[in-house]
Amino acid sequence: MLPLLAGMAQIWGTMAAQRGQVHPGDPLTRVPLDPLGFLLLSLGPLALSARRAHPVLTLWSIVALTAFYVYRGYSYGPVFLSPIIAIFNAVQLGHRRAAYLAGGAVWLFFVAYTTWLLPHREGWFHHASVGAIILVVLTVAEVVRARRDQRAERERVSEEESRRQASEERLSMAQELHDVLGHSISLIHVQASTALHLIDDHPEQARTALATIKQASKDVLTEMRSLLGVLRDDAPRAPTADLSQLDELIERSGPDVTKRVTGTPRPLPPGVERAAYRIVQESLTNVTKHAPGAPATVTLAYGHDRLTVLVEDGGATAPGALAGEGGGNGIPGMRERATALGGTLTAGPHGQGFRVEAVLPIPPAAETDPSEDTE
Structure with a gap:
C-alpha cells in the first residue's frame, strides 16, 4: 500500500501546493502540472514497489525522477516524499553508502539548480537548509535502524539464553535419571543375586531380598514418573x-x-x-x-x-x-x-x-x- 499512498499524497498535495506557486506573468512562477508532470509524480511512487528487491536501483531512479521534475519547473511540495522514503529504506536495508551518496547528490543538484538555473539566485542559507533536511532524514533512518538492530540483538540474546537454560535443564534431567536409575538398578541387581544364591538353602532370606526388589522397583518407577513429569508444561521445572x-x-x-x-x-x-x-x-x-x-x-x-x-x-x-x-x-x-x-x-x-x-x-x-x- 505504500506506493499507492505515496502516489496519492504526491499528486493531490502538489495540486494543492501549486495554487500558491503558479502565478502567470510572474518571472518567478512555477510551471503548472501537465501530463508529463503528473507522470513524473506517479513514476516515483511506482518505483517504490521495487524498494525491497532493488533498494539501490530504486533510490537512484527516484532521485533522478525527482531532479528532472524540479528541473522542469513544476511546483515544490510532496514530490520529495518518494526520495525521503527511498533514502530511509536504503539505510534500513544496510545500503548506507548509497543512501549517503544519494543524499549528497540531491544537495549538490539543489545547489546547482538554485544557483545557476533559476532567475533568482538562492544564497547559502537556502543551501544549508536543504542540507539540514537531508541530514535529518539520514539521522532518523540511522536511529531507527540502530534501535531495530538493538531489539534484534536483545531477542537473539534472549533466544540464546532460553536455549542455554533448556540445555542445562536437559543436563539436569539426565543427571537426575542417572542417579535414580543407577541407585535403584544396582540395588535390584545385588538383591537379585542374593536371592538366587539363597533361594535353595535359605528361602526366607531370599524372600526378604525379593521383597526389597519389589519395593525398590516401585520406588524407582515413582521417582521416574516424578522426574519425567517436569517435562509437562504445567509441571514444576525442578526435580523434587x-x-x-x-x-x-x-x-x-x-x-x-x-x-x-x-x-x-x-x-x-x-x-x-x-x-x-x-x-x-x-x-x-x-x-x-x-x-x-x-x-x-x-x-x-x-x-x-x-x-x-x-x-x-x-x-x-x-x-x-x-x-x-x-x-x-x-x-x-x-x-x-x-x-x-x-x-x-x-x-x-x-x-x-x-x-x-x-x-x-x-x-x-x-x-x-x-x-x-x-x-
Whole structure:
C-alpha cells in the first residue's frame, strides 16, 4: 500500500501546493502540472514497489525522477516524499553508502539548480537548509535502524539464553535419571543375586531380598514418573528430591547403613538439598556395587555457613556383584554437583573402606548452632 499512498499524497498535495506557486506573468512562477508532470509524480511512487528487491536501483531512479521534475519547473511540495522514503529504506536495508551518496547528490543538484538555473539566485542559507533536511532524514533512518538492530540483538540474546537454560535443564534431567536409575538398578541387581544364591538353602532370606526388589522397583518407577513429569508444561521445572527423603533412601539401602546428624538441621535452598540427597544416593550406590554388606555411615554436619555430607563404609565383606562394570560417572557427577554450588567434593580410600566428603555452602544460620548428634 505504500506506493499507492505515496502516489496519492504526491499528486493531490502538489495540486494543492501549486495554487500558491503558479502565478502567470510572474518571472518567478512555477510551471503548472501537465501530463508529463503528473507522470513524473506517479513514476516515483511506482518505483517504490521495487524498494525491497532493488533498494539501490530504486533510490537512484527516484532521485533522478525527482531532479528532472524540479528541473522542469513544476511546483515544490510532496514530490520529495518518494526520495525521503527511498533514502530511509536504503539505510534500513544496510545500503548506507548509497543512501549517503544519494543524499549528497540531491544537495549538490539543489545547489546547482538554485544557483545557476533559476532567475533568482538562492544564497547559502537556502543551501544549508536543504542540507539540514537531508541530514535529518539520514539521522532518523540511522536511529531507527540502530534501535531495530538493538531489539534484534536483545531477542537473539534472549533466544540464546532460553536455549542455554533448556540445555542445562536437559543436563539436569539426565543427571537426575542417572542417579535414580543407577541407585535403584544396582540395588535390584545385588538383591537379585542374593536371592538366587539363597533361594535353595535359605528361602526366607531370599524372600526378604525379593521383597526389597519389589519395593525398590516401585520406588524407582515413582521417582521416574516424578522426574519425567517436569517435562509437562504445567509441571514444576525442578526435580523434587530433598533431604526429607533421606531416611527412606537409607532404609532401602539396608540395615547396615546408619545416619548421623550434627548441628541443628534447618531448611536449606532446594538446590543444596537436592545435591546433598543425590550425593548420598550415589555414594550408597557405590557401596552397593563395590562393597555389598559393608557397614556404612551417612553424616550430615550443619555448620554456620556450610553443610558437610560424609559417607563412609567399612570395606567390602564379599566381592561386589557389579564390581566388574567399571567406575562409571558417579564420582565425577557428584563432584560436578558440588562444584556447581561453589562447594567441593573429595572421594577416596579411607582405612579398609571408602569415603566421600562434600562441603556445600549454605546461607549463614541466624545464630550459632548448638552441637548435637542424632543417630
